[in-house]
Amino acid sequence: MLSRKFFCTFPQHLISEPIVSHELGERFGVVPNIRAASITDTMAIVAVEIEGEPDKIDEAVAYLCELGVTVERIDEGGSKDLPEA
16 A cells, blocks of 8 residues: 555535545545544635555545546655656
């Protein structure tokens, strides 16, 4: 099992949806762990750690992007880069 960290920026229409907490685990068999979040009426920024098989993590990230979530991978050194998916 692998663990990767991401910053996810959710658009307004997805703020109230339990995408990270429910859908990622059920659809892709990964374990999401919300590490921090800042939520307003118009935007949500969530730091999430996703644990699972590398291909399943990539599929989960691709799904988030398809929904309109902006996903940025955080490497171990603390800098950000674009996700591989």
